[in-house]
Amino acid sequence: MSGTTDNLSSLAAAVLQPGFVGTSRPPDWVRRWLGEGLGGVVLFARNVVDTEQVAALTDAMRAERPDVLVAIDEEAGDVTRLESRLGSSRPGNLALGAIDDPELTEAVARDLGAELAAAGITLNYAPDADVNANPDNPVIGVRSFGADPGLVARHTAAWIRGLQSAGVAACAKHFPGHGDTSVDSHLDVPRIAVSRARLDACELPPFRAAIDAGVQAVMTGHLLVPAVDEEWPATLSRRVLTDLLREELGFQGVVVTDGIEMRAVADRYGFTGATVRALVAGADAICVGGEHADEADALRLRDAIVDAVLAGVLPEERLVEAAKRVGELAEWSSAARTHRAGWTPAGPDGSPLGLAAARRAVRVSHGAGPAVLPLTGPAQVLEFEPPRNIAIGAETPWGVGAPLAALLPGTTTVRLAADDLSTEHAPPAGALTAAAGRPLVLVVRDLHRHDWMTAAVRRILADRPDAVVVELGLPSMVIGRVHLATYGATRAAGRAAAEVLAGRAAAELLTGRS
Numbered sequence: 115m116s117g118t119t120d121n122l123s124s125l126a127a128a129v130l131q132p133g134f135v136g137t138s139r140p141p142d143w144v145r146r147w148l149g150e151g152l153g154g155v156v157l158f159a160r161n162v163v164d165t166e167q168v169a170a171l172t173d174a175m176r177a178e179r180p181d182v183l184v185a186i187d188e189e190a191g192d193v194t195r196l197e198s199r200l201g202s203s204r205p206g207n208l209a210l211g212a213i214d215d216p217e218l219t220e221a222v223a224r225d226l227g228a229e230l231a232a233a234g235i236t237l238n239y240a241p242d243a244d245v246n247a248n249p250d251n252p253v254i255g256v257r258s259f260g261a262d263p264g265l266v267a268r269h270t271a272a273w274i275r276g277l278q279s280a281g282v283a284a285c286a287k288h289f290p291g292h293g294d295t296s297v298d299s300h301l302d303v304p305r306i307a308v309s310r311a312r313l314d315a316c317e318l319p320p321f322r323a324a325i326d327a328g329v330q331a332v333m334t335g336h337l338l339v340p341a342v343d344e345e346w347p348a349t350l351s352r353r354v355l356t357d358l359l360r361e362e363l364g365f366q367g368v369v370v371t372d373g374i375e376m377r378a379v380a381d382r383y384g385f386t387g388a389t390v391r392a393l394v395a396g397a398d399a400i401c402v403g404g405e406h407a408d409e410a411d412a413l414r415l416r417d418a419i420v421d422a423v424l425a426g427v428l429p430e431e432r433l434v435e436a437a438k439r440v441g442e443l444a445e446w447s448s449a450a451r452t453h454r455a456g457w458t459p460a461g462p463d464g465s466p467l468g469l470a471a472a473r474r475a476v477r478v479s480h481g482a483g484p485a486v487l488p489l490t491g492p493a494q495v496l497e498f499e500p501p502r503n504i505a506i507g508a509e510t511p512w513g514v515g516a517p518l519a520a521l522l523p524g525t526t527t528v529r530l531a532a533d534d535l536s537t538e539h540a541p542p543a544g545a546l547t548a549a550a551g552r553p554l555v556l557v558v559r560d561l562h563r564h565d566w567m568t569a570a571v572r573r574i575l576a577d578r579p580d581a582v583v584v585e586l587g588l589p590s591m592v593i594g595r596v597h598l599a600t601y602g603a604t605r606a607a608g609r610a611a612a613e614v615l616a617g618r619a620a621a622e623l624l625t626g627r628s
Contacts, residue, residue, distance in 0.1 A: 119420065122430070124151030126419035128437035129393065131156045131185055131370065132402040132412045137163050137171065143409035145178050153440045154183030154237070156401055159198035159507045165233045165459065168196070172234025181444040185237040185285075185370075185401070190226045190468070192256055192603050196233070198507045201605030203464020207242055208588065209475035209601035211259035211269055218471055219269045220276035225467045227280025232457035235282060236447035239333055239370070239401070241273040243286040243320035244293035249590045250563055253505055254293050256587055256602045261293075263316050267323035274327040281450040283443060286324035288335030288372060289359060290348055291317030295337070303338050303347055303378045310341040322363060330443055331368040332359065334397060336378035346395070349379055350388060355396030368443045369396060373403035374415075385411075386418035393419065394428050398436040464605065472606035476614055477589070479597040486553070486580050486596050488617025492524030494549035496541060496574070497557040498567045499531045500587075512603040514557045514584050517612035532566045539569035546574070554578050555615065556594075559603055560587035584611050 127147060131154040134141050140148075144155060155175065162168055172184050188196050191206015204226060210219045223241070230238060245266045246258035259269040274284040290313060295304035306317070321332065334349040342358055343351040349371050359365050371392050374380065379388040389400050402411065422428035460466060478487070495515040502508060515527025528545045535541055546554075556571055561583075568591070575581055575594055582596045586607060589599035598614060600607035613619045 122420045122423055122433070123416060125433050125437045126416040127151040128153035128440055129398060129419070129433070130154070130400050130402065130412060130415055131183065132415075133158055133161075133407045135160060135407050137161055137167060140171065140175050141409075143412075144175070147409075147412065148175060148178035148182055152179070152182070153437070153444065154185055154399065156185040156187070156239075156403065157195065157235070158187070158403065159195045159509060162195055162198060165196070165229055168233040168235070176234070181448045183237050183440070183444050183447060184235050185239060186230065186235050187239040188226065188230065188235075189240045189242060189257060190222065192503070192506050192510075192512075194510060194604070195507070196229065197464065197605070198510050200464070201511050201608070202468070203460070203606050204468030204604065205472040205475055205606055206256055206602040206604055207259045207269070207273075208246075208256040209472060209607065210273075211265055212477065212601045213471065213474050214265060214269075216268050216272035218474070220272040222467060222471055223273040223276030224280050225465055227277040227282045228457045229465075231281045231451060236451065237283045237285060237331065237443070238277060239285045239287060240277070241270055241284065241286060242288070243270040243324055244288060244291055245316050245320060246588075247294040247316055249588055251293060251295055252563070253503060254295070255503075255560060257505070258293055263319040267319045270320040271323040271327040274324055274329045278328065278330065278450070281447075283330035283447055283450075284324075285331035285333050285370060286321055286329050287333035288337070289321055289332050290335065290337070290339055290342070290354060291321070292335045292337060293317065303336065303382070306337055306339045306341075308341060313339070313341055318363070325363055325365050329367065330446060331370050331399075332365055333401075334369065334371050334392070336372055336376055346391075347379055349397065350383065350391040350395050352395045360396060368398045368439045370399040371397050371401050374400050375402065375404045375406045386414055389415050390418055390422040390428055393422075393432060393436060398439040469606045469609060472600070472604065472610040473613070473619065475601050475607070476610050476619070477599045478614060479592050479599070481595045481597070483579060483595040486582060487615065489522065489553040489555075489582075489615050491552065492522050492526070493518060493553040493555050493615070494545075495525060495527040495555045495557060496545055497527060497529045498559070498570065499529050500559050500564050500567065511605070512559075512586065512608065514555065514586075514608050514611050514615070517609040518555070518615055521612055521616040521618060530570075532564075535566060535570055539566055539573055541570060541574070546577075549578070554581040555584060556581050557584045557586060559585070561585060561593075562588070562590040582615065584615075586611075
């Protein structure tokens, strides 16, 4: 054993990317650890007020370690941390895939990268490179560019080029592909029961494209992929991380885990056990998310890594290799960082480019019956709220009612969950009586995935066939006389949909030519 305990502790700290609580200054333990070898931190919505505040926070950390990696999980879609309290002012992946203009995708990612760079962020856990092959997927959905591997590959590459051109490292996720799952890995281990030939044809092309585009990092998925490894989930599998990702696909950058506290790995292998095994398998950086945000959690992981080296479970050369890759990413990030004077705050409405892109994504479908757009006056909006996707912040707003009320004053909104409906799936009486003599708008998210929502919408349409259906999720079910699809529930998407409803959008959308 060549390393001293102090040296091993420093190496162990180098591969950790823990979170913390606070917005005004880093906790004392984070500042101290940065001086003792901590390689990076990850910011969540709990750390964000606005871009200028994040910049001050990251400046304070760089005062302790100039090359610290500051990561964030900012997909610029439904999953947003930088705009978690307002909703993203940029469209997410599915909307960009629906437009299918790689140059626009690259521009949107560059626009986001400029803001992240201004905030002092150097590593973004995005883009989502999963092919959403299963429309019932409970956790990916609109986070994916789509269901076609070729489309996902070209937009993954474009997004990476755009983000990294702004000086922020991209991280393609969730390797080797989380799209064909029916289980959320926050809760349990998804099983990707497909052949190796199918992996090569569907799941892997976007990651090959990411590598060809020079992606700096790849995030693992907590997935069991028997075609590659029948025993270990991908995050903990040498066959997946080393044999497939490194040797076969040729990736030379940093491999970072998905949140190591997620139940898919932590329930079975333990918080520390999963961390050690991931490093043995070939991971270079351990993302620590969720509520594990204090020094005691980081200390548990650091000590477990050191103990694993001393016990011969984790080869010291593997830990040295991981820390070296993290250091190389830090060097790339330091060289690539753009000066924040190059970014101009966009104002309260957020990114103008993002809104323009969201407008391009809206699709209007017309069924039988007379046209009902634009709406003739203030509307009653019923927003059907599905169970929350854990990846999306509980604090992140969504909907069409608020932006529509800004365009059509007097518009009212009622939000309904499954428990708010009767046993016959009828909404409360007042929700519909308030719509008497007024336009009615039904807002849904992933309608096809929720039987209660589908039954309620069909029941209402039977009585009010003039009601407009607005789908903010995956538009696998198109029903109603007029159906709008936004391909995401971002703030930008809600505003774009409201503009169409109120007649403020381009004429081709109002007539259905999209």
